[in-house]
Amino acid sequence: MPVERRRFIKLSALSAGAFTIPFIxxxxxxxxxxxxxxxxxxxxxxxxxxxxxxxxxxxxxYPAEDSRNKLIDLLSENSGISQATDAATVHSYYAKKxxxxxxxxxxxxxxxxxxxxxxxxxxxxxxxTQK
Amino acid sequence: xxIDARNIENxxxxxxxxxxxxxxxxxxxxxxxxxxxxxKVILLExxxxxxxxxxxxxxxxxxxxxxxxxxxSCRLHYFGGTTGHWAGYCSPFEEIDFKxxxxxxxxxxxxxxxDLDPYYAKAQPIVELGPxxxxxxxxxxxxxxxxxxxxxxxxxxxxxxxxxxxxxxGMKYKDTIVNAKNIHLYTYANAVDIKxxxxxSAIEEVTVKNLAGKQHTVKAKHFVxxxxxxxxxxxxxxxxxxxxxxxxxxxxxxxxxxxxHIEIKSGExxxxxxxxxxxYMNDFVTTKARAELAVTEKKQEEYRILNGxxxxxxxxxxxxxxxxxxxxxxxxxxxxxxxxxxxxSAKKSKTKKAYNSFELFTRIEQAPNPDSRVxxxxxxxxxxxxxxxxxxxxxxxxxxxxxxxxxxxxxxLGKAGVGRVKLLDYLWDEKDESWPVFTGxxxxxxxxxxxxxxxxxxxxxxxxxxxxxxxLHVAGASCYATAAAPNPTLTVIALTLRLSDHLKGxxxx
Numbered sequence: 001m002p003v004e005r006r007r008f009i010k011l012s013a014l015s016a017g018a019f020t021i022p023f024i025x026x027x028x029x030x031x032x033x034x035x036x037x038x039x040x041x042x043x044x045x046x047x048x049x050x051x052x053x054x055x056x057x058x059x060x061x062y063p064a065e066d067s068r069n070k071l072i073d074l075l076s077e078n079s080g081i082s083q084a085t086d087a088a089t090v091h092s093y094y095a096k097k098x099x100x101x102x103x104x105x106x107x108x109x110x111x112x113x114x115x116x117x118x119x120x121x122x123x124x125x126x127x128x129t130q131k
Numbered sequence: 132x133x134i135d136a137r138n139i140e141n142x143x144x145x146x147x148x149x150x151x152x153x154x155x156x157x158x159x160x161x162x163x164x165x166x167x168x169x170x171k172v173i174l175l176e177x178x179x180x181x182x183x184x185x186x187x188x189x190x191x192x193x194x195x196x197x198x199x200x201x202x203x204s205c206r207l208h209y210f211g212g213t214t215g216h217w218a219g220y221c222s223p224f225e226e227i228d229f230k231x232x233x234x235x236x237x238x239x240x241x242x243x244x245x246d247l248d249p250y251y252a253k254a255q256p257i258v259e260l261g262p263x264x265x266x267x268x269x270x271x272x273x274x275x276x277x278x279x280x281x282x283x284x285x286x287x288x289x290x291x292x293x294x295x296x297x298x299x300x301g302m303k304y305k306d307t308i309v310n311a312k313n314i315h316l317y318t319y320a321n322a323v324d325i326k327x328x329x330x331x332s333a334i335e336e337v338t339v340k341n342l343a344g345k346q347h348t349v350k351a352k353h354f355v356x357x358x359x360x361x362x363x364x365x366x367x368x369x370x371x372x373x374x375x376x377x378x379x380x381x382x383x384x385x386x387x388x389x390x391x392h393i394e395i396k397s398g399e400x401x402x403x404x405x406x407x408x409x410x411y412m413n414d415f416v417t418t419k420a421r422a423e424l425a426v427t428e429k430k431q432e433e434y435r436i437l438n439g440x441x442x443x444x445x446x447x448x449x450x451x452x453x454x455x456x457x458x459x460x461x462x463x464x465x466x467x468x469x470x471x472x473x474x475x476s477a478k479k480s481k482t483k484k485a486y487n488s489f490e491l492f493t494r495i496e497q498a499p500n501p502d503s504r505v506x507x508x509x510x511x512x513x514x515x516x517x518x519x520x521x522x523x524x525x526x527x528x529x530x531x532x533x534x535x536x537x538x539x540x541x542x543x544l545g546k547a548g549v550g551r552v553k554l555l556d557y558l559w560d561e562k563d564e565s566w567p568v569f570t571g572x573x574x575x576x577x578x579x580x581x582x583x584x585x586x587x588x589x590x591x592x593x594x595x596x597x598x599x600x601x602x603l604h605v606a607g608a609s610c611y612a613t614a615a616a617p618n619p620t621l622t623v624i625a626l627t628l629r630l631s632d633h634l635k636g637x638x639x640x
Contacts, residue, residue: 044403045487045551102546107538112398112554114541 032072033083035090037126039119041098048130055127057111058120071125075118094118133309135179136320137343147173147315149634150337150351152322152366153358155212156620157606157627159300159308160257161355164631166311168640173349174314175339177321177358178209180305185342187463189321189512190362192519196503197566199391199523201461205574206359210318211301213359213574216463219297220618221260222290223251223625227428227438228496228615234435235528237388237499240612241584241593250625250632257624258295259303261419265291267410270420277410279422282543286430289410289422290440292617320347322358323516325370325378325603333601334378340514353602353634357627360389360576360609364505365519367580367590367597379580379597384590386505388581389521390497390614391572393439393529396454397558398491398537399446402550405485411443423494425616426536434539436532439495440616441540449490456571491537491552494573496614498528505579523572527564534558575619580609595630606630 042051059066065074079097081090101107101116108120115123149165151158154176162174178186191203207215224244231239252263262269267289271277279289308316320339327334337349356363364386368377377385410422423440431438452458497503503524507517534554541552557567583589586598595610597603606627608619615622 041403041548042551045401099546099548102542105542107542107545109538109541109554109559112556112559114538114545114552114554116545 030069030072031083032076032125033081033085033090035085035087036072036075036081036094037122037129038087038091039098039122039126040091040095042115042119042123051123052127052130054111054113054115054120055123055125058108058124059127061108061110065121065124068125068128071121071128075121075125094122132312132314133316133318136317136339136347137341137345139345139347141345141347143347145173145315145317145347145349147171147349147351148638149173149353149355150175150349151355151357151606152337153177153212153356153362153607154210154308154316155357155359156214156300157623158355158357159211159304160254160624161357161606161627161631162308162311162314162316163257163304164628166307166314168313170313170638170640172314173351174308174316175320175322175337175349176210176316176318179318180210180301182207182209182215182463185513189514189516190519191512192361192521193508194521194523196521197523197525197570198456198568199521199572200456200459200574202361202519202521204459204461204463205576206361207463209301210305210316211299214298214300214620217297217620218618219258219295220292221258221295221621222265222292222617223247224615224617224622225290225428225438227431228613232432235437235498235613237581237588238613240582242582247622247625247629250628251621253628254621254624255293258298258621260293260295260621265293267291267422271410273419274409276407277422279410280408280424280544280549281547282424282549283546284427286427286539287424287543288427290425290616291420291422293420294413294418295620319343320349321514322366323369323514324372325354325366327373327378327600331374331378332599334603342513352638353604355604355606355630355634357606359607360579361505361519361521363605363607363609364579365507365517368505368507369517379590379600379603381599382587384581384588386579387501387503388499388578389503389505389523389576390499390578390611391523392494392575392614392616392618393497393525393533393570394455394492394494394573395533395567395570396449396490396555397441397493397533398540398555399553400443400489400491400540400544400550401553402487402489405487407485408443408489413442413444424540426539430539434535436535437496437498437528438616439493439532439536441536442492442494443489444492445486446488446490447486449492454569454571457569491540493533493536494616494618495529495533495536496616498526499578499581499613500524500526525566525570530558530564530566531561534561573618575608575614577608577611577614577619580605582610582612594633595626604630604634
C-alpha cells in the first residue's frame with residue numbers, strides 16, 4: 001500500500017507515549033521494553049499506519065509468530081535487554097541486529113517491503129500493541 | 132548523391148557494389164563507413180526525408196500475446212529511421228551478455244564483448260557521446276557530485292549510461308550522405324522482394340517499389356538488410372517465391388525469438404534522509420551520463436536471473452506519469468508531444484535538489500523465446516507486401532528476475548543503512564505469473580534474425596551473414612542472440628561497423 005504523505009514516527013514521540021505501548025500487561029502477556037517495538041530505521045520512513053499494517057502482514061505471513069509473547073521471546077533472545085534498559089540502548093541494539101540480519105540475508109518481503117527479520121518482528125510487535 | 136526513386140524511369144536497374152536496405156542508425160552508419168572508398172554504395176530508404184503518414188502506414192501490423200505498442204508508430208519510416216524519436220540512452224553490453232548461461236535458453240553469442248570493443252569506441256562519436264569510458268570513476272571526475280550509493284559492489288554495481296543529444300541521423304547526416312560521391316541514396320525505394328540465384332546460395336537483386344507506382348531492380352555484389360528487426364524478418368519471410376518459408380529460413384528461425392526490454396516500474400526506494408543522488412538522475416535535457424543499479428555477473432549466475440538494471444527517479448515526479456504502454460498512440464505526432472511533456476516536466480522538477488523517495492524502474496532483457504515472433508499477416512500493405520504480425524510472449528524467468536533484482540537491491544541498501552526498498556504489488560507473490568497492465572517495452576525490437584554459429588539455432592553467423600547465402604547480411608538488433616539490458620542503438624552501430632569491416636575484408640579494401 002503506497003503511502004502518499006508519510007507522517008514519520010518520531011522516536012522521541014514514541015518514547016513520550018504518543019503511541020501507547022503498555023508496560024502493564026495481563027497475566028498471560030509478558031512485559032517488555034516498549035523500545036523493542038520501535039524499529040529505528042523504519043520509524044524514519046514509516047507512519048504509524050504503515051508500521052501497523054506491515055506488522056500485521058508479517059504476522060499473517062508467519063502465523064507461528066503471530067503472538068505477542070512469541071515475538072517478545074524472539075526479539076529478546078540473547079539481547080540482555082530488560083524493561084529497565086534505556087531506549088537509546090535498545091534502539092542501538094536492534095539497529096545493529098537489523099544490519100546483521102541484512103548482512104546474513106535474514107530478510108523477508110512484507111507488503112512488498114524488503115525488511116530485516118528483526119525489524120519486521122518489531123513492526124509485528126508494534127501492531128499487536130495497537131490493538 | 133540523392134535520387135528520388137519516384138522520379139526515375141519505371142523499371143530502372145540500379146547497380147552498385149553494396150546495397151544497404153534501410154537508412155536508419157545502422158544503414159547510415161554503414162554507408163558513412165564506406166565513404167571515400169572506390170566502391171559504389173546503394174543506400175535504399177523506403178520513405179523520404181520527412182514524415183509521411185502514407186509511408187508510415189507501411190509499418191502497420193497486428194499484435195497478439197502480451198499487450199504491445201501499435202506497430203505503426205514504433206518505428207519511423209523515413210531517412211534517419213527511428214533515431215527521429217529515440218531518447219539517446221547508450222551503454223555497451225556486458226561480457227556476461229555474450230556468454231552461454233545455462234539458465235537462459237539459447238543464450239550465448241558466437242562473439243564476445245572484446246570483439247565489439249573497438250567498434251563501440253568507433254560508434255561513440257557517431258551518436259555524439261563522450262569517450263568510450265563507462266566507469267563511474269571517469270564520470271565522477273567530470274561531475275564531483277556523482278556520489279555512488281555505498282553498496283557492496285560484489286552484489287550490486289553502478290552501470291553507467293551516456294546520453295546522446297539524441298542524434299537525429301536524418302538531420303545530422305543528411306548532407307554527409309547526399310554529398311558523398313560514392314553513396315547513392317535512393318528515397319522512396321521500399322524493398323519488397325529479394326531474388327536469389329537458382330540454388331539460393333547468393334542474392335542477385337532486390338525489388339523496390341513506391342506509392343508512385345514505380346518499381347525498380349537493385350543489383351549488387353553484397354546486400355545488407357538494415358531496415359529494423361521487424362522489417363528485416365518481414366522482408367526475408369515475404370521473399371518466398373524461391374524458398375517457400377522465406378529466405379534464410381531453412382530452420383524456421385526467421386522472425387522467431389523476438390525480444391524487447393521489459394521496461395516497467397517496479398518499486399520504491401525510501402531513504403532516511405533526503406539525498407540528491409545526482410549520479411542516478413537524468414533530466415532528459417542536459418545529463419551526459421548517469422548510473423543505473425545492476426546485479427553483478429556473479430550474483431546473476433548464483434540466482435540464475437536475467438540481466439537488468441534499475442533506474443531511480445524522484446517518486447513525486449514519477450507518479451505524475453502513466454506508463455508508456457498506457458499512453459503511447461498510433462499517431463506519431465501525438466507521441467512526439469508525449470516526449471516533449473517529459474522534457475518540460477524534467478526541467479520544472481529541477482527546482483528541488485534532494486529527495487527521500489524514488490521510483491525504481493526496471494529495464495531487463497527478455498530471454499530468447501521461439502514463441503515470441505514476427506510472422507506475415509494475410510493482410511497486405513499498399514505496396515502489396517504482407518504486413519507484419521507480432522506475437523510477443525514473456526516468460527516467468529523475466530518476472531522472477533525482476534523480483535530477485537529488487538530483493539537484492541533491498542538487501543544491499545538495507546545492509547548499507549541507506550534505505551528500504553518496496554516492491555510494487557505485482558511482485559509480492561512469487562507464485563503469481565501475471566503481468567500488470569502497465570507492462571511495456573522500450574520500443575527495442577531485437578532478435579528476429581538472431582546470431583548463432585549453428586544454422587539450426589540462428590539466422591546469421593558471427594559476421595552477420597545469413598547462413599547459407601553468400602552475399603546477404605543483416606545489420607541491426609535483429610541479429611542479437613540475447614538482448615542484454617542496455618538500449619540497443621549503440622550496440623546496433625557497433626555491430627554494424629564490425630560487419631562493415633568484415634565486408635571490407637571480403638572485398639579486399
